[in-house]
Amino acid sequence: MNWNLDQLHLFVRTAECRSFSAVARETGRAQSAVSTAIALLESDLGVTLFERSSGRQPQLTEAGKALLEQARSVLQQCERLDGRALGLARGEEARLRLAQDEAMPYQPVLASLEALAAAFPLLEVQLSSGAQGDVARKLLQHQADLGLLIHHEQMPRELESQRLGTIEMVTVCSPNHPLAGLASVERRDLAEYRQLLMTPQDSHYPGGEQISPLVW
CATH class of the missing domain: 3.40.50 (Rossmann fold)
Structure with missing residues (x-):
């Protein structure tokens, strides 16, 4: 592979502008330099990218149409690579x-x-x-x-925390549950029924506050 990214860029811009002279003005080069660079790219790839007719704008060949999106993709990947490297050089996390x-x-x-x-x-x-x-x-x-995560009194002290806001928590129950018949539910009412606590087996950090003496 002897072609380079500059040739690929000229190929894409010529396809978009449909003019060697426009790309030459855009890049500050002679038109012959742009045309030669694309001709060398065609030679390296082994395909003709543009139909060139005297007095007419360059038109993409079928091969040129097939390779255009891939060429754009390569250039975009290179831009992302440059951006990632620049961010890392500035100390940004990857x-x-x-x-x-x-x-x-x-x-x-x-x-x-x-x-x-x-x-x-x-x-x-x-x-x-x-x-x-x-x-x-x-x-x-x-x-x-x-x-x-939601703040808990038994949060490990090794962790640094910052309060971000509040979340309204609503307690619900089945309409067939005895608690549904109460006008208001107090903590002591909840303690009369079995409580399910979800917590990982390998963690000492509880999944919730224990209210009832009956716990699964």
């Missing part, structure tokens, strides 16, 4: 591993990720979800860089 409590609403997180993508378009984001204990465990074991 990847963000985000773990989210599955009890949290997703819409605010998605809106934040859209803003993050706009500010850092080349940043790779890995998003995972799980119970409170899973998120805390991933942070403690350095399997996640950032965690979004």
Whole structure:
């Protein structure tokens, strides 16, 4: 492979402008230099990219049409490579591993990720979800860089935290449950019934606050 990215760029711009002279003016070169560069590209690829007729604009051949999108893709990948390298040189992170409590609403997180993508378009984001204990465990074991979870009094002290806002939690029950017949439900009412606590087996961080002495 002897062709280079400059030749590829000239090929794409000539196809878009349909003029060797326009590309020459755009790049500050002689028209003959643009034409020669594309001719060398055709020689290296072994195909004719443009139909050249005296007095007419260059027209893409079938081979040229087939290779145009691939040429654009190669140039775009090179731009992304340059952008990623520039970001790394500036000290930007290449990847963000985000773990989210599955009890949290997703819409605010998605809106934040859209803003993050706009500010850092080349940043790779890995998003995972799980119970409170899973998120805390991933942070403690350095399997996640950032965690979004609902605050708990028994949150591990090793974790640094920042309050982001509040979430309204609504407790519901089946209309056939005895609690449904009460005008209002107090904590002592909940304690009379069995409570299910979801927590990972390998985590000491509880999945919720224990209210009832009857726990599964």
